[in-house]
Amino acid sequence: xxxxxxxxxxxxxxxxxxxxxxxxxxxxxxxxxxxxxxxxxxxxxxxxxxxxxxxxxxxxxxxxxxxxxxxxxxxxxxxxxxxxxxxxxxxxxxxxxxxxxxxxxxxxxxxxxxxxxxxxxxxxxxxxxxxxxxxxxxxxxxxxxxxxxxxxxxxxxxxxxxxxxxxxxxxxxxxxxxxxxxxxxxxxxxxxxxxxxxxxxxxxxxxxxxxxxxxxxxxxxxxxxxxxxxxxxxxxxxxxxxxxxxxxxxxxxxxxxxxxxxxxxxxxxxxxxxxxxxxxxxxxxxxxxxxxxxxxxxxxxxxxxxxxxxxxxxxxxxxxxxxxxxxxxxxxxxxxxxxxxxxxxxxxxxxxxxxxxxxxxxxxxxxxxxxxxxxxxxxxxxxxxxxxxxxxxxxxxxxxx
Numbered sequence: 001x002x003x004x005x006x007x008x009x010x011x012x013x014x015x016x017x018x019x020x021x022x023x024x025x026x027x028x029x030x031x032x033x034x035x036x037x038x039x040x041x042x043x044x045x046x047x048x049x050x051x052x053x054x055x056x057x058x059x060x061x062x063x064x065x066x067x068x069x070x071x072x073x074x075x076x077x078x079x080x081x082x083x084x085x086x087x088x089x090x091x092x093x094x095x096x097x098x099x100x101x102x103x104x105x106x107x108x109x110x111x112x113x114x115x116x117x118x119x120x121x122x123x124x125x126x127x128x129x130x131x132x133x134x135x136x137x138x139x140x141x142x143x144x145x146x147x148x149x150x151x152x153x154x155x156x157x158x159x160x161x162x163x164x165x166x167x168x169x170x171x172x173x174x175x176x177x178x179x180x181x182x183x184x185x186x187x188x189x190x191x192x193x194x195x196x197x198x199x200x201x202x203x204x205x206x207x208x209x210x211x212x213x214x215x216x217x218x219x220x221x222x223x224x225x226x227x228x229x230x231x232x233x234x235x236x237x238x239x240x241x242x243x244x245x246x247x248x249x250x251x252x253x254x255x256x257x258x259x260x261x262x263x264x265x266x267x268x269x270x271x272x273x274x275x276x277x278x279x280x281x282x283x284x285x286x287x288x289x290x291x292x293x294x295x296x297x298x299x300x301x302x303x304x305x306x307x308x309x310x311x312x313x314x315x316x317x318x319x320x321x322x323x324x325x326x327x328x329x330x331x332x333x334x335x336x337x338x339x340x341x342x343x344x345x346x347x348x349x350x351x352x353x354x355x356x357x358x359x360x361x362x363x364x365x366x367x368x369x370x371x372x373x374x375x376x377x378x379x380x381x382x383x384x385x386x387x388x389x390x391x392x393x394x395x396x397x398x399x400x401x
Contacts, residue, residue, distance in 0.1 A: 003072040004036035008167070008191070011099060011206040013038045014090045020080045029063065032074040038090055039074055041067040045123030046102050046205045050091040055084050062088075095206065097236065101125045103165060103195075103207040104155075104217045104235030105132055110199035111154045112231070113181055116147070120182070121228065129220055129238070133228040141224035143231075148219050155217045162212030163196030167203075218242055283319070290323035301334070304396055307356045310336040311389045318347075325351045329376065335363075335396070337388050346382040358399075366395035 001021060006013055015038075022033035032053065039062060042048040048065035053076055060076035067073070080086060102125060109120040109132055118134040143151065169191050170178060184190045184202035194200040195211055208214060216239040220232040234242050250261050257267040293312060301308035312324060321340045328336040328351045335356055338349040348369060350360040353376075360378040364371055367388050371380020382388070 001035070002070040003034065003067075005072065006036055006038040007040050007206050008204075010038075011095075011167075011208075014092050014095070016088050018086060018088060020082050020084045020086060023080050023082060025079075026075065029075050029077055030060075030079045032060075032076050032080060033071055034074065034086070034088070037072045037074070038088060039065045039072065040095070040098075040206055041065040041072050043067060044102075044203065044205050045105075046098055046125050049098075050094045051089050053080070053086050053088045055080060055086045096208075097238070098125055099206045099208050100214050100236030101130045101234075101238070102203075102205045103211070104159075104214050104233065105130060106193060106195055106199050106201065106203070106207070107155050107158050107211065107214070108132065108151075108217060108219075108231065108233055109134075110181055110195070110201075111151055111158070114198070115151060115154065116143075118229065129232050129234050131225075131230050131232050133225060133230050135228055141222075141227070141229040143222045143229070148222065152217065152219055158196065158198060159211045159214045159217060161196065162210050163198075164210050165207050166194045167207060168192060216240060216243075286317075286320050287323060290320055290327060293320075294324055294327045297336075298334075302393065307333050307335050307352070307358070309392065309396060310334055311339070311392075312336070313339040313341065315341050321347075321349055325349050325377070328353065335360075337367075337392055339388055344383065346388070348380060348382060348388055350378045352376050358396075363392060363395060367391040 006016055016036065018034040018036045020032065021035055022031075024031050038049075039051065040046065040049045042065065049062070051062050053060050053062060053074060058078050058080060060078035060080070062074050062076055064075035065072060066075075102123070105123050105125075112118040112120070112134055116136060118136045121133045121135065124131045169189060175190055175192070178192060179200055180192070181199065181201045186202075190202050191204050192200060193203040193205075193207055215236040217233060217235045218239040220234060220242070222229055222231050224230070250264060253264050253268075254261045257264060257271070259267045293314075294310075297310045297312050298308070301310050310328070314320065318340060321338050324336070324338050328334055328338075332353050332355050335352045335358060336350070338351065340347045340349075348364075348367075350364045350367075350373070352358050352360055359375050361373055361375070364373070364378040364380050367382075368391060369380035369382045369388070371378060373379055
């Protein structure tokens with residue numbers, strides 16, 4: 001037997017009584033069917049209602065609501081006897097939040113169609129924000145900042161106009177005459193939702209009584225998604241919360257930068273430029289240091305028959321280590337062990353000049369270091385005091401005595 005859906009009659013109904021017509025085991029839960037229900041099932045991009053169902057003795061939490069062949073199934077954590085009279089209580093905070101998001105989507109989609117002739121294909125109401133996918137007539141997948149401003153102004157003007165939102169099942173004859181923004185996806189029992197004289201579409205969701213109850217709509221972004229334009233947005237209290245968090249973050253940034261909030265972007269650009277200049281300056285100083293250290297290491301190099309062995313050890317400076325490696329690679333007749341220490345760990349580079357006939361991977365392995373690389377350049381990690389120089393000398397003396 002079909003479930004009588006009370007939310008069609010009154011989206012503000014938060015408590016109702018009904019009769020259990022079916023209760024079946026479903027894993028660790030139960031699927032409960034009622035003769036009538038105000039619980040909205042997941043459909044049309046809008047998530048299901050939450051709440052409780054009880055018979056005065058047993059109290060069950062509703063964790064999911066779905067609909068199949070016009071029968072509403074309530075997933076609950078307690079069983080009920082068939083024929084029992086129960087009371088259902090809707091989680092109003094959750095319900096009204098989804099009503100605001102869904103109602104806001106109608107105004108947003110209608111305004112996009114009005115301004116840009118964009119056609120909406122679907123709604124997804126998430127826990128933090130909602131999205132709709134749009135096909136634009138010119139195929140583009142983003143709006144400009146100016147277009148988003150224009151869109152938000154139109155939507156919020158329509159919200160502040162506090163126009164009535166009407167939901168009803170028109171007759172077939174009336175349906176044919178209605179100026180629907182898009183056609184219905186079903187052929188029978190078509191439910192229509194209209195907001196003022198500017199929006200009218202087929203829809204089975206829950207909505208506020210007037211646009212004023214939507215409060216506020218904020219577009220978060222427009223971006224490409226599956227060759228369409230995805231618009232992310234928040235409505236009502238979600239929009240208020242978003243603006244509160246954003247305003248506090250902007251105020252904090254302005255205080256840290258000692259500028260007005262409107263000057264934050266320019267201040268950030270200046271700071272980025274300063275950091276870039278500082279980074280370039282630091283790089284130049286490190287290049288000078290690398291030249292000095294390489295020159296000093298060459299004066300202490302250990303001579304072998306056809307090359308010289310350099311050993312350098314320093315703390316936590318990967319950039320300096322790479323600069324020294326580049327100098328060594330560009331030189332003639334050198335093998336180098338460049339040991340960079342990070343706390344208890346050692347990250348050595350084994351490097352040789354192009355004219356030295358040695359395999360740095362084999363040298364790395366002979367020193368007991370875990371890692372890899374190529375003939376002239378190998379890197380790895382060693383724990384604690386690895387005695388790299390001592391092990392390297394033993395290996396090289398054996399190969400190049």
